[in-house]
Amino acid sequence: MSAALPTSQKALFLLAAKGDWSVKPTDVPTPEQGEVLVRIESSALNPVDWKIHDYDFVVPEYPVILGSDSAGVIAAVGEGVQKVKVGDKVLHQGLSGKRQAAFQQYTIVSEDLVAKIPSDLSFDDASSLPVGVATAAVGFYAPKGQGGGAALTAPWKEGGAGKYVDQPVLVIGGSSAVGQAAIQYAKLSGFYPIITTVSPSNNDLVTSLGATHPLDRNKPLSTLADSIKDITSKPITVIYDAISIPETQNAAYKILADGGTLILVLAAAVKDEDKVKGKDIANPYGSAPSQGAFGKEVYAHLGAYLENGDIKPNQVQYVSGGLGSIPDALDLLRKNKVSGKKLVVRPPETA
Template sequence: MDYAWTFPGALFIPRNMPIPNEQKVLLLKTERGDFTIEPYGVDKPGPGEVLVRIESTALNPVDWKIKAWGYLHTVKEYPAIVGTDAAGVVVALGEGVTKFAVGDKIFHQGYFANRLATFKQYTIISAEIAAKIPDNITFDQAATIPLGIATGVTGLYAQAREGGGAELTPLWKPGGRGKYAGQPIVIFGGSSSVGQYTIQLARLSGFSPIITTVSPHNNDFVKTLGATHTIDRRLSSSEIIAEVKKITSEPIKIVYDAISLGSTQEIAYEITASGGTLVLTLPSEVPDEKLTPYKKIVFTLGSVQVPEHRALGIELYQNLTQLVASGEIKPNPVEILPDGLAGIPDGLERMKKDLISGKKLVAHPQET
C-alpha cells in the first residue's frame, strides 16, 4: 500500500484504501436499449484525479433523454454508463493530489464517459473540480448540487458565446456579490433543480426582483430560496407577460429559461428587453420570424468538465463548500430511490412523465 504524510510528526495515513477489482454499474448496453446492472472494472485515478466511492448519485433529465432518444450524440460509445451527479468518499489519490485525503467526503459533477459517469459504485474525478461536503448537509443533499449549480453558473457567468452564458460577473469575483442590485431577472421554472440553483445565484448576485414561474404549490418554497415573486406557470403566454409587467416596469435584461420548452422559450424571449440576454438550457426553438438582432440568445452547456468551462468550474469548486456551509446555497429537496442503482430506471421514467416537482431523485449505488 502506498502511504503519505499528513503533516510532519503526524501518523502515516493510507494513501489508498482497499479497492475492489469489480463494481456494479447501471449499463445501457445499446443505444436506446434497456438498463441492466452489470459487473464492471474499477478505474485507477490518473495524475490530479481521485477515485470516489459513490454514496449518492442524483438523476437528471438528460439521463432519461439519452436512454429514450440516444440524445444529441451526448454519449458516443455503447455500452454506456450515464449519470453526472455524485457525492461520496475519496478512496484513492492520483499522483500530485494534495487537495484531498483518503476518507474525505466530496461531491462533484460527472461526465458522459464510462470512466467519469456516476450511475456506478466508484468513479473518477479531477480534484480541481470537486469540493468537500460541508458538515451541514448529507451525501444525498450534496448529490443534488453539481449539475444543477453548474448550469446556473455557466448560464449566468460564462462568456456570451455558443454553450456559454450571459457573461455576468461571478458572485465570488471582487465586486460580484450584490453587483446587480436593483436589476430584475425572470427565471422560468424556479422549482426545477436548475431553477432552484439559479434563483439562489441570482439572489447572491443581487438581482431584485427575482420573478419565477412555478406551480402554485411551490410558491412558498421558491421564496425561501430568494424568489421575490411567483407566477403560475400554467397561465397563458399573454397572462405571464402581463403578470411580469405588473411586477416591474424596468427593462428585463436577463431572462433564464430553466425549462426551455418551445412554449416557455417564446414567452421568455418576448420578455427579454432589447440589449438583454435570454439563457436557455435546451437548444433554441424561438421561430426565426420572432428573432431580432437586439436580443441575445445563449444555449448554455452546464458542465464544468468541458474545456470551455473548466476555469469557471475550478473557481466554482474553490467556493462551493463555503457557499453551502454558510447556508447561502441550499441543496434541492431529496427523494431517495429504493434498491440502489436498480431503482434508477423507474425514477427516470417518472421524470420523463413530468411527475417530479421541486425535488431531486437520488439513488445509493452501494445498496445495489
C-alpha cells in the same frame, strides 16, 4: 491505491442505443495525476439521463455508464493531489462514459472539480446539486459563445456579489433543479426582484431560496408580461429559462428587453422571424467537467457557498434499490411526475 480497495464494482450500463439497462460488474478505475477516486454514496437523476436513452446523443460508444450528479467519500488519490485527501466527503459532476460517470459505485473526478460537503448536508442532499449548480452558473456567468453564458460578473469575482442590485431577473421554472440553482445565484448577484414561474404548491420552496415574486406557471404565458409589469416597471434584461420548451422560450424572448440575454437550457426554438437584433440568446452547456477553467472556478467557490448556506440543496426523494432502480425512476422524470424534488439512489445498496 490502498490495498483495501476492491478491484471490481457494480455499474448500471446502457447496453446499446435506445436499448436495455443492466447492472453488471466492472473494474474500479484508477485515479491518475490530479484525479481522485470517489466511493459514491448517492447519485441523483437528471432528465438528460432518460433523454440520452430515448434519443441516443452524446454517447460515442456503447455499452455506456450514464449519470452526472453524485456525492461520496474520496477513497484514493492520484499523484500530485493536494487540495483534498482520502476520507473527504465531496460532491461532484460526472461525465457519461465509463470512468467518470455517476451511475456506478466508484468514479474518477479531477481534484479541481470537487466541493467538500458541509457537515449539515447528507450525501443524498449533496448529490442533488452538481448539474443544477453548473448549469445555472454557466448560464449566468460563463463567457459568451458556444455552450457558454451571458457573461455576467460572477458573485465570486471582485465587485460581483450584489452587483446587479435593483435589476430584475426572471427565472422560468423556479422549482426545477436548474431553476432552484438559478434563483440562488441570482440572489448572490443581487438581482431584485427575482420573479419566477412555479406551481403554487412550490411557492414556499422558491421563496426560501430567494425568489421574491413567484407567479403561477399554470396561467397562460400570454399573461406573463402583464404580471411582471405589476411587479416592476424596469426592463427585464436577464431571463433564465430553466424549462426552455418552445412556448416558454418564445414568451420569454418577447418579454426580454433590448440589450438583454435570454438563457436557454435546451436548443433555441425562438422563431427566426421573431428575432430582434440586440436581444442575445445564450445556450449553456451545464457540465463543469466540460467547461475547462470556468468549471474549476465554479468549484473553487462552491464549497464556501454550501458552508454559508448561500447555495442550498434540492429537496430529495430517495429511491430504494440502488443502481438497478434507476431505469424505473427515470420514467417518473420522463412523465413529468416529479415536482420540486430530485430523485436520488444509493449505489452501495445495489443488489
